Amino acid sequence: MNVTVLDIEFEYNGTMQIINPVVLQDNDFLILVDAGYPKQRIQFEESAKQHGIQLEKLTHIILTHHDFDHIGSLAEFKRNYPSVKIVASEIEKEYIEKRKKPLRLQQAEKVYPSLLDKDKPKALIFHKILESIEEVKVDEIVTDHQLLPIGDGIEVIFTPGHTEGHISLYLKESKILISGDALFLDEQQLKIPHPEFAYDVEMAKASIKKLFNYEIDQIICYHGGLLKGNWKEAMSFEN
Numbered sequence: 646m647n648v649t650v651l652d653i654e655f656e657y658n659g660t661m662q663i664i665n666p667v668v669l670q671d672n673d674f675l676i677l678v679d680a681g682y683p684k685q686r687i688q689f690e691e692s693a694k695q696h697g698i699q700l701e702k703l704t705h706i707i708l709t710h711h712d713f714d715h716i717g718s719l720a721e722f723k724r725n726y727p728s729v730k731i732v733a734s735e736i737e738k739e740y741i742e743k744r745k746k747p748l749r750l751q752q753a754e755k756v757y758p759s760l761l762d763k764d765k766p767k768a769l770i771f772h773k774i775l776e777s778i779e780e781v782k783v784d785e786i787v788t789d790h791q792l793l794p795i796g797d798g799i800e801v802i803f804t805p806g807h808t809e810g811h812i813s814l815y816l817k818e819s820k821i822l823i824s825g826d827a828l829f830l831d832e833q834q835l836k837i838p839h840p841e842f843a844y845d846v847e848m849a850k851a852s853i854k855k856l857f858n859y860e861i862d863q864i865i866c867y868h869g870g871l872l873k874g875n876w877k878e879a880m881s882f883e884n
């Protein structure tokens with residue numbers, strides 16, 4: 646199985662940002678893990694092409710969770726490639742299909758009354774962005790420890806905390822963990838999500854402890870990219 650980390654670089658709120666979606670490929674499947682901010686499909690395709698991958702052949706999109714920077718271009722992908730199967734946990738499905746209000750929007754609405762008047766217009770723009778994310782039907786539900794039949798197997802690991810139904814993926818053959826947002830990489834330090842962007846911080850920590858049961862050689866963080874070497878030493882929080 647080929648594992649390719651995409652570098653999607655773009656300007657957001659005046660600063661340059663990079664996200665690192667992953668493409669997994671074997672003879673039968675072409676899988677994209679997470680689908681970016683809104684309006685990034687073409688950039689994804691161009692980035693993949695530089696690695697010799699044609700996203701036109703996409704078979705599945707696996708979503709680690711429903712945040713707008715992970716499902717922002719999902720509807721556009723589905724419109725352009727109608728046969729693509731969308732995969733997520735049962736809990737995240739509720740948000741992706743918009744039966745539940747996005748967690749980030751719930752949090753933003755909660756703090757809105759306490760904001761200074763000068764900050765309120767900007768906050769409302771953020772609310773609008775979150776509200777504008779289109780719902781997409783989830784085709785396949787995955788559960789904790791489920792083994793997906795690609796390469797030597799991809800194990801789904803339920804890693805809630807950042808969101809309620811967050812999943813990470815463990816590639817058995819290469820001992821790579823695709824962490825989604827369960828772990829962030831910042832200057833080679835692994836961090837758990839900031840409490841402001843967490844559903845439940847204690848739950849997030851418990852999820853990381855669960856990862857200690859796995860033999861992990863490399864971690865790919867959606868924010869921060871690839872960490873090689875001893876990931877336990879790169880942890881910057883108390884367990």
Ligand SMILES: [Zn+2]
Pocket residue numbers: 710712807826
């Ligand atoms: Zn997130």
